[in-house]
Amino acid sequence: MTCCGYCALSLVLVLVLVLVVLGAVNSVPMAIEIDIAHVARLSRLGIPEEELAAYGEQLEVILEHAAAVQGADTEGVKPTAHPLGITNAFRQDEVRPSLDRAAVLEQGPDTTDEYFRVPPAMETE
């Protein structure tokens, strides 16, 4: 089956239109939804259930504001990790004294002999 070419052209036009519309939608700040319980778990923060929702709402407001960076035109801008162009610093791999072990352990909340002591890493039956 042959095609006159206008079809293809109009298809391209429709595609362009769809992309333009999508682009417009993208530039409007989108509501951000956060699984706050999951984020709190990743953060190792045992926030009480009744406070979690409030944190979630606050985060969503901040993130919607922060999403403004997506409006920045970064075309032709080189990625910048740090404005000062800091490079890695190397040193000789030499043994040198560290802090006194007893002095460090003294500040630990629970220690035994030469170690910090913590509860079991795995749940016990």
Added chain:
Amino acid sequence: MSAADLSIAEAQAQLASGALSSVELTEAVLARASMTEAQLHSFLHIDHAGARAAAEAADSKIADGTGGSLAGIPIALKDNMVTEGIETTCSSKTLSGWVPPYDGALSQAMKAADAVMVGKTNLAEFAMGSSTENSAFGTSRNPWDTDRVPGGSSGGSAVAVTIGSALGSFGSDTGGSIRQPASLCGIVGMKPTYGLVSRFGLIAFASSLDQIGPFSRTVQDSVSLLEAAAGPDKMDATSYKGAYPNFGGSLGKGVSGLRIGVVKEFGGEGQEAGVTARFDATVAALEAAGAEVLEVSLPHAKYSVSTYYLIAPAECSANLARFDGVRYGLRVDGETVEDMMRKTRAEGFGPEVTRRILLGTYALSAGY
């Protein structure tokens, strides 16, 4: 006039001539603190005994002619700077009672300069906040009007210098934490170029932005403090390794011929009329003094707050992971190690720190 009201340069002249001793100066500063602390709360900890001992030692060095660049000058350090044998808390319940077994680079530098460390100043918890209200150990107040905040996060350091409880102090600046409280208290504060002052022993908030800098009552004093603090340090991989300039080289030379850029994107919406009037008057004064003032544009300035709220919390969430109840500070018991960490961190961090850790964790985990 009390010796507590002298600038560092004035005090140095009197110390050198013998008109004043460091012990006298230190007593004047301690007396000022005991008179004002109940209202202002600039300190979390005042080291009376340590300050007096350091002042005596400085006096004998000054007499010998072997004193360092800040010999006998009472200074204060923000309580996110590690000081050996002196409690360091970051204004957080998390670190309450932690007595560091080592000195950070700044504390070492101040000892090397023979400065007298008066105490550790209040801050917004972990340096997060612009008013010093969210310290776990009480709010600092602005000496000009105690109904107002001194700014933050280095509020205590700004207040101590403003009121004369120290002749100079140091704060840390991540997103304005020196410059803003200095401005709100009417003193000199600067955030030096990143890397000039070692961050070794500065308890990290956002490592790519954190920088230590001075508070003082004069620009000249700011130079003296910065000169004593700046320098390469192998304990800080981001420390600047090139040549250090003569920071005071332009002092007293005026502004004639200087070109000063006024950023057109700053100010405007949200800025109080009084601030705008002050700003414009300052620009006019600089122009009258011979500076060339021109408008410059930072087209991406409008994204700076949004960018800060992604970068700073992301780095904070990683940096504050170390406060897990294992090696120092608070621990709340739990069934498992993870349970202990969750309970400890929920109990130890205040709401603003918690919010930023959550925000940073989300920013770093979104899409995974």
